[in-house]
Amino acid sequence: MPKQVDHESRRRQIADAVCRLADERGLEGVTLRDVAARAEVSMGAVQRCFRTKEEMLVFALTHIGERVAARVTSRLVESPAQSARTALGHAATEVSLLREEHRAEARVWLAFVAQAAVSPSLAEILRANYAELQTVFSRLVGEAATGADPDREARTLLALTDGLTSHVLIGHLSSTAALDVLDGHLHRLWGESVN
Template sequence: MPKKVDPRQRRTLIADALMRVAAQQGLEAVSLRHVAAAAGVSAGMVQHYFRTKDEMMAFALSVVRDRSQARVTDAVAALGDRPAPRQLLRAMIAALLPLDEQSRDDGRVALAFLAYTAVRPEAAATLRKDNRQLVDFVAGLLPGPDADAAAAGLLALMEGLGVHLLGGNYTPQQALRALDHHLDLIFEATGGAGERPPVTPT
């Protein structure tokens, strides 16, 4: 074994560069040479770690998934043990929304990948599975009958808020207000266990 390098580290280095390019110029600007330049490495090296561009894209997509998953688990962990369902959901969703500049970049990439997978059904399967798990998890936290429909609606609301945030249609404050309003409806209408907390710091 020659030269001791960590292949995974190299691959994530390249994937990070890819995401930087995609966030600023869109996925269609992602080429081997652009990514290599953004990563400060040679095009040959990119090719060395990803034999094909599709392989590189798939890896970058998995990085996006992992990153947002980590965001969620971090936010949940910060709430301590046995948080109220409403606070848990709010923290989860807020963690996934592109509210600050950093997560806006991630959101742009995610949106680009969304359009990307819409034309490549084979890459959409894992995303579907992720969403299925999310729906089930959220449904378990919601009160009342029709928890499935409510969970689907809540996650759709999150997705839509994200899109509108990226499009500049809503400010972070507006998005959070819409989210809290929706949580009000869900938890108050059905007499759920989670009242709205007196203060909702951002």
């Protein structure tokens, strides 16, 4: 009797292999053959899951976006009594990928952001991810009743988190310094003085 394969599980296994390779070599170093070897599956298995490399990359980017969104959601629901201000700080910290345990994910995310500049299908996924995050950020800014324009502040915060991720990855800022910048921005957003 042939072995039954969980198709979605196999696709996630391959997406994880894509991410590990992209972390080591950038997206230009991701080949179907290397992905198959890293995922410990045959080339045929990769090709049954994904017709093209582009389709595989789109799935991998979606997979990363889902992981980040799940962490944001988890941070927002783990303490339902937290204020909108605290929730926004937690969410922004998760999105910025500044902690050491998220460094590999940050490198992969930025590799996808760079590739999306020339890949409409990747750009579409990123726009959807950013729109979803902007909605959450905007809602939290609005709930904090700061008098600020929630949509503009949400866009600003998303741009800041991506920028801080880049600055940490290239060594311009330490994680601690980047978190300090993020914290200072949030304090100013709430109209609080920053020491």
